[in-house]
Amino acid sequence: MTDYLTFSSNSLAFRAEQALLAAGMAVAVVPRPPGMVGRCALALKLPPGCLEGAQRLLAARRIPILKIHALTA
Amino acid sequence: MVYLDNAATSYPKPPAVLDAMRAAIERIGASPGRGGHRQAIEAGRAVFRCRAAVADLIGASEPERVAFTKNATEAINTALCGVLRPGDRVVTTDIEHNAMWRPLCRLARTGVEVDVVPAEPDGTVDPERMLRAIGEGTRLVALTHASNVLGALVDVRPIAAAAHAAGALVLLDAAQTLGERPLDVEGLEIDLLAAPGHKGLLGPQGTGFLYVGPRVDAIEPLTFGGTGSRSEEEQQPDVLPDRLESGTLNLPGIAGLSAALSYLAEHGDAVRASVRQRTAELVTGLSEIAGVRLLGPREGAVRAGLVAFTLGQTDSEEVAAALDQRGVACRGGLHCAPQAHRKAGTLDRGAVRLSPGPFTSAEDVETAIRAVDALAREVLP
Numbered sequence: 001m002t003d004y005l006t007f008s009s010n011s012l013a014f015r016a017e018q019a020l021l022a023a024g025m026a027v028a029v030v031p032r033p034p035g036m037v038g039r040c041a042l043a044l045k046l047p048p049g050c051l052e053g054a055q056r057l058l059a060a061r062r063i064p065i066l067k068i069h070a071l072t073a
Numbered sequence: 074m075v076y077l078d079n080a081a082t083s084y085p086k087p088p089a090v091l092d093a094m095r096a097a098i099e100r101i102g103a104s105p106g107r108g109g110h111r112q113a114i115e116a117g118r119a120v121f122r123c124r125a126a127v128a129d130l131i132g133a134s135e136p137e138r139v140a141f142t143k144n145a146t147e148a149i150n151t152a153l154c155g156v157l158r159p160g161d162r163v164v165t166t167d168i169e170h171n172a173m174w175r176p177l178c179r180l181a182r183t184g185v186e187v188d189v190v191p192a193e194p195d196g197t198v199d200p201e202r203m204l205r206a207i208g209e210g211t212r213l214v215a216l217t218h219a220s221n222v223l224g225a226l227v228d229v230r231p232i233a234a235a236a237h238a239a240g241a242l243v244l245l246d247a248a249q250t251l252g253e254r255p256l257d258v259e260g261l262e263i264d265l266l267a268a269p270g271h272k273g274l275l276g277p278q279g280t281g282f283l284y285v286g287p288r289v290d291a292i293e294p295l296t297f298g299g300t301g302s303r304s305e306e307e308q309q310p311d312v313l314p315d316r317l318e319s320g321t322l323n324l325p326g327i328a329g330l331s332a333a334l335s336y337l338a339e340h341g342d343a344v345r346a347s348v349r350q351r352t353a354e355l356v357t358g359l360s361e362i363a364g365v366r367l368l369g370p371r372e373g374a375v376r377a378g379l380v381a382f383t384l385g386q387t388d389s390e391e392v393a394a395a396l397d398q399r400g401v402a403c404r405g406g407l408h409c410a411p412q413a414h415r416k417a418g419t420l421d422r423g424a425v426r427l428s429p430g431p432f433t434s435a436e437d438v439e440t441a442i443r444a445v446d447a448l449a450r451e452v453l454p
């Protein structure tokens with residue numbers, strides 16, 4: 001399974017990407033993966049096992065996550 | 074040619090600006106915020122980098138609150154038309170650029186009450202006078218940080234404090250100060266900050282932005298649609314910056330602005346010191362020429378990087394044209410700010426404005442002073 005995050009705007013997705021990269025997490029904004037429901041064109045792909053850490057860091061930076069998606073890779 | 078029209082737009086730009094614009098067109102090319110292919114994502118990332126750099130520069134902790142516009146005029150119009158409704162009261166000054174004054178006049182015709190506080194003759198604004206005008210029922214206090222004719226700096230802090238005490242918002246037009254003066258929107262509690270990217274920030278023409286602070290609970294866009302986001306919805310998105318960014322963004326311009334902001338992050342102190350020094354040299358040199366009358370604050374006082382003057386009774390546009398012939402590019406006339414000229418008593422013949430930039434040398438200033446001096450000897454009795 002791979003975790004993806006979506007946000008209410010592209011700007012927030014890139015801000016989350018910047019914040020997590022700066023914290024040493026190998027994330028990337030990617031095209032919406034197959035199987036993702038909703039209308040977001042972009043998603044932030046997390047490395048395995050990083051969901052909780054990412055959530056914590058984004059909450060601390062006050063970057064709200066719209067939705068968490070767990071998709072089979 | 075000696076270019077002394079940086080108050081209109083800065084020239085030259087740091088070379089990295091051109092490189093970044095070229096790279097954006099050649100290597101990214103795609104539309105930011107439209108579609109999810111990798112090139113579009115790279116475009117979106119480039120726009121975000123610039124947004125984050127602007128937010129950093131102005132002390133805003135949320136880059137989403139920075140919406141790109143094509144210039145300061147669009148940003149000011151968006152702020153005024155976005156928050157003011159018929160019956161609202163707005164307090165402003167009598168030295169505003171017409172990017173502020175014309176939309177206010179138009180809003181006045183729709184039932185917005187516009188209260189105008191007179192500035193001092195040198196272009197400073199007495200906070201006490203503003204405080205007396207700001208009362209219950211004021212929705213917005215809208216003013217320039219420095220007049221583009223008089224150049225005096227306005228002390229924003231007490232004005233913002235009074236506005237907030239009365240429940241009003243503050244809109245600051247930083248067209249003549251951003252880049253040259255540090256500005257911290259959160260520290261100064263500025264709710265709406267409008268600025269061009271193409272003057273003191275050294276970015277390309279076609280760039281500007283509006284910062285929208287957390288006190289602004291609702292803002293109507295000037296234009297609708299084409300945000301690339303929430304395409305399933307009929308209404309403009311509520312989220313910033315999408316709410317205020319309709320249509321395809323100026324990717325090459327924004328990439329250029331990013332490069333300019335990196336340049337300023339590295340060389341900002343030297344840029345500011347140099348502009349201040351050249352401005353002081355202009356003030357000193359011009360004030361020694363017989364027949365020259367300087368507008369704005371007295372010699373030695375704090376001012377933005379511009380110096381406007383008159384030469385006897387000669388029409389300012391004739392003086393500017395004669396200086397152009399002598400190799401000095403500057404602007405005569407009313408500078409889109411007839412009110413400031415009325416204040417200075419120069420509404421009939423305008424003034425000539427010399428405005429240095431970070432690349433203006435001491436020799437450039439000397440050339441300009443010599444040209445004005447020679448002209449003065451020629452045209453004055």
Ligand SMILES: Cc1ncc(COP(=O)(O)O)c(C=O)c1O
Nearest residue numbers: 144145146170172221246248269
């Ligand atoms: C004080 C002031 N406000 C607004 C503007 C408008 O800026 P822009 O040309 O970016 O729309 C200018 C520039 O001419 C200005 O000097």
